[in-house]
Amino acid sequence: MIRVGLTGGVASGKSTVSALFAELGAVVVDADLIAREVVARGTPGLADVVSEFGAELLTDEGDLDRPAMGRLVFADPDARKRLEAIIHPLVHRRSAQLEAEAPADAVVVHDIPLLAEGARAGSFDAVVVVDVPQDVQVARMVGDRGWSLADAESRIAAQATREQRRAIATHVIDNTGTLDELRARVAEIHAELAARA
Structure with a gap:
């Protein structure tokens, strides 16, 4: 590999x-795709984001309002670091799992x-x-x-x-x-x- x-x-x-x-x-391990998965509706990751940033970052359907989140974190480096502290460990874990499932060569x-x-x-x-x-x-x-x-x-x-x-x-x-x-x-x-x- x-x-x-x-x-x-x-x-x-x-x-x-x-x-x-x-x-x-x-074998492509897409961090952006995984970052979406780990904060999908009903996940512990989304619950952590809401706990940190507030329910106003949810859509009416209960999904993460990605454009609103993007505007917040790209304008505020501290907010971006706080979001990354939640998402990055979840993404790393899932990425490692996908890599472990790949063929040896x-x-x-x-x-x-x-x-x-x-x-x-x-x-x-x-x-x-x-x-x-x-x-x-x-x-x-x-x-x-x-x-x-x-x-x-x-x-x-x-x-x-x-x-x-x-x-x-x-x-x-x-x-x-x-x-x-x-x-x-x-x-x-x-x-x-x-x-x-």
Whole structure:
């Protein structure tokens, strides 16, 4: 087995890269997906979030109001730390469980948006960073996702810099080209990692 950390800034195309790795047979452990699971309606994780931040962060249906939570934690570093203290241990436990279930010769890709921020890069055999310039990130968030310029810049500012992400990389994927170019680069990296696994 080879353990791979996959990261990239918001709107870098990391989710697309993650899906391409999965198509090639990698076992993908998606931290964002798991982070949603551990605070789903009725979970102890959601109860802990409500206890810490209040029931006003719930929708009428009893789900976590993710946009409201996002606005709170990306504007307030202390609130973000308190939320991470609840969610990160739950995500780590579930990620370890999924990895333990993977085949012995697997390429296990841990899709972790905040890998550079969490100082965990050294725990992986390889780190793949999906990289685009900041102006591309902003254009994608505003143009494709309908975010305001202020929200886009706030989200980028809350994350590690490009330089910090690139500093932890064993492999960098430039995602400013076409989907075919992206697919080819992911296949090249996957082949190398599979050979090592």
